[in-house]
Amino acid sequence: MASTGGRVDAFEQVNHVWSMLNSLRENDPEAYRTFIENQMKGVAEFRAPPELHFSLRTEIEGPNKGPLYINICSWNRVPMRQDPSRPLPICAGKLERGRDEGEIRYTVADVALNPAVLQEHEDKSEICMLVLSFAQKHFSMRLSLQYTVVNCSPKSSPDDLYQRLGFRQRPHGSKQPDTASQTPGALLQKIASLRSETQDEDTAAQIICGPAEHKKTNFIEVISTTYVQPQKPQYQLEMKSGASGVPHSLELTVELPKIRSMSDCQLRISKDDVLLEVEGVYYLLLEFPQIINEDTASAIFNKKKRILTLRVDVV
Incomplete structure (x- = not known):
């Protein structure tokens, strides 16, 4: 009643x-x-989709050293902090790696905050330090606190931001x-x-991001949804050598029990890493121990065992 x-x-x-x-x-x-x-x-x-506010460039000190670009985005879907004593909501996308014209390897990350938060902080240094603190915790990196503010970064087009932050057009x-x-x-x-x-x-x-520590406990709040973050599949990377003991190829086997067909997988290979992604299910970004020849790569999916095998020659 x-x-x-x-x-x-x-x-x-x-x-x-x-x-x-x-x-x-x-x-x-x-x-x-x-x-x-x-x-x-x-x-x-x-x-409305996320929009690039500005970017910063810093250095990754470990585990994989190199330049890191962080795109700081304005997005209305990230809620405002209703109470100054409450954590600040923040959202993060997936990491992406690339190489510049000088063949220097870099990493790109995206974070998004409510537009009002970015407007309140005219001094970009406060936002930058907050974002660096968050990125270290969320992406499990050791970052230099020295940074440079830039207008944009590599791979900062609207399509790039939409894809990494999980926005659907x-x-x-x-x-x-x-x-x-x-x-x-x-x-x-x-x-x-x-x-x-x-x-x-x-x-x-929505991409679920983990909490980070700042000057205050729980300064950053997780944006929680019912979305399950893609899991890292079980894999084995083996170096193949000839009779002389000289390495000639790499073999990567990945267990994908939730996948029925190779068509479900997105596979991208560069000369020094491989990205395997099944949207909403699996995500594996793996660095090769040696430079490989991308043109020799071949992949086979065993439907019965649900195992993907990638073979590629080393340089």
Whole structure:
């Protein structure tokens, strides 16, 4: 009986809101239109993709040394901290590695904060130190605290940011509702549907980031969702040598019990590392002990054993 009463109260509240909006629509059409447009604007802002605010460059001191670029992004989906005593929400994407024109290896990382947080801190040094502290903990790196602020970094295009932060592009051409012809009830249902759709997409796409320590305990808060972070599969990397004992090839075997076909896997190979990714299931970024010849790479997937075998010659 108590739960039924609760539903009745909720319906009464909704009907009351609709009645007020109907009255506003009839007596003050301009105010009604402004109200609906503001509601739709809020949904559109929440659905907007992450945007690059600025980047910083520092050095990884271990375990894999080299330049690190961190893209600091503005994203409305990262919530504001409601209380200064509470942790600051922050979101992180997946690491990506590359080489510049001078063949120097670098790493790229992305972090996202609410736009209001970035606007509040005009002194970029505060944000930079916060982000460096977070990155060390989250990515398990030892970083230099010396950094340089740059306008952008390698692999900082919108598509790069969307992919690493887990954002899904929406189809173009979506139209704003006709506020003049639709009833308040229909419009409110449309707005609620858009918010629910966005939340469902976020659950599927959001990257879960781990907590980091700063000057205050729990200064950074995990953005929690029901999304399960891809797991690191079991693997074995073996160096193959000839009769003379000179290494001539590498063989990588990866156990993928949740995969049925090679088509489910994304495999990228460079001369010094390999990335194996199955969206939402597996993620393996592995550095080769020796430089390899990418052109000799071959991969076979054993459907019965669910094992992927990669073979490649060393240089």
